[in-house]
Amino acid sequence: MSSQDLVTIKPENRPTDLLQEVENLKFQGYRFVQICCTRVPEGFELTYSFDKNYELKNLRFTLADGEGITSITSLYLPAFVCENEIHDLFGVPINHIAKGVDFGGKFFRLAEKTPWHDLPKGGAH
Amino acid sequence: MGYLSFAGTILGGLFKKPVTTQYPLKPAVLPEELRGRVLIDIQRCISCGMCMRKCPAGAIVVDRSAKSWSINRFACVQCATCVDNCPVKCLRMEPQYAAPGTVKQNETFVKQAAAQPAVAVTLVKGVTPTASAPATGTQAAAASAATAAKTAAAPQTTPPGDGAGHA
């Protein structure tokens, strides 16, 4: 079972704080697992997950609607899949994605732009 | 000779039985646990609508007033959730798959009002016919088809509100 280690990054310290934390993890030998984006009333909640020896470490912070975040592809290149997906589906601006893997909104072919950007309307089917 | 070495196989192939299954010439052998399609014993259905609410594909439509149960076989994903959740267990899965068709349409089953056989009640001198135990929900729902003998005693025996037992 994965350990539920969640480190929340304080709102006043991103984006440089995010890169600092990720750099520490990289030099400790952590492997990148995924980035998850959830639409919450305050904006977008991003969770970055890293793994070492089957123990998960998660970084979490919340972005306001329209606020951007710096990409971690400079440290972990494979993050481009998750970052492009979040950009295409949720419309979260992600800055400085590494050259060659910045698809400019064209990674995910969709009929409607940023379909998951708005708050979900609750209710059953 | 090199090119005659395969002759044995060719001749054998002409005369031996095929190793493949001969479907559809012979019917398919289906295990009985196979989730093929949903069938209903409509007479036992109480129109509670539980299957309609639980269906993940939204394939079932239950109309309580018309006592009908209809399923869109092309939307059904054969998950058997309706079978598991039915309170009176009137649904079952059959191994036979639903037949293909050219038009997507619903299949509807309507519960017939059952005609109950008349029960003769002999009146024993000095003894009034007493009520049996309060009717169960299904019988109360079919109270409209109650027997002549029962209807005579109905106002006393049917507890008020029992007909609405299964809302």
Next chain:
Amino acid sequence: MGKHTVVPFGPQHPVLPEPIHLDLELDDEKVVRAIPSIGYIHRGLEKLVEKREFKEYVFIAERICGICAFGHGWGYCKSVEGLMNIEIPLRAKYLRTIWHELSRIHSHLLWLGLMADGMGFESLFMHSWRLREKVLDIFEKTTGGRVIFSACKIGGVRRDIEDSELHGIAEILRGMRDEVREITDIFFKEPTSVSRLKDVGILSKEAAVATCAVGPMVRASGIPLDYRVADTSGVYRELNFTPVTTDTCDCYGRCWVRVQEIFASLDMICQAIEKIPAGDIAVPVKGNPNGEYFARLEQPRGEAFYYVKGNNTTHLTRFRVRTPTNMNLPAMVEALKGCDYADVPMIVLTIDPCISCTER
């Protein structure tokens, strides 16, 4: 400097089981760069979790992919059970492990068939899938479905397998071992097959770590990364399990790893059938999910990651699946650099692409 062309590969291509688009930049016959583009099979299944009750959603979760169907059903149930602190009975854990390992066998046999088809070896493709039919018949008898099992539910499993049937399954699997060896030996000994697999699609150990690949892709580069070592929701601790690795770093190595995993799974299932205890197969589930939980599972293609978030209603607010192919795409793009144009289908197939999982 040779002639520079850009060739589109996919979304429709005979070797691809699922649609993915690659723009291949070629310098004469050598691939310089590959640019992927996905989204042909996006169904928005993660968004659908807001519209289905959490107990019904398991049927949607397992339809994320046809090949790894059981894995997704188990992953979803596992994450919700972790969130709600539900402890499932031991027999249910054994049954889930047995079905998941059978799922691994069927997935690897399917992949072997696709690999043979990608090489043009049609008869080997058909023989691999003929063997796979035996596993699919087991699924049909035990769960009611050949591809989509609907066997998992929150709290346990929906159906039990009787002990007599379990012993019958063990007999079938023991008989399969020799047949599988006969088919898989062809991949490793037939000269045309070996020449198409050896030294093709090299992914060095450093590159495998840098691209964060998972599954057989990384195990063929010498890194023993297999989540079954740490998985406590299955019964892998009680079975004799070690990750299969090799260090050839090429397509031949990945093929070899997957074949050894088939044999390892056959052994593990027979062991599990010996050890399975009697008991309940499910526990009742009360209440609503509240909070969040991360879970992982080793699927046939690698490590899959599940995240659920609930707010004490019958509908979850978020369900996230990060599938192994999602992580292997960068590794594939890396392995495609510098390869021959004719080797592109082999390398694309070697990550075992399951694009419908990647896009959900």
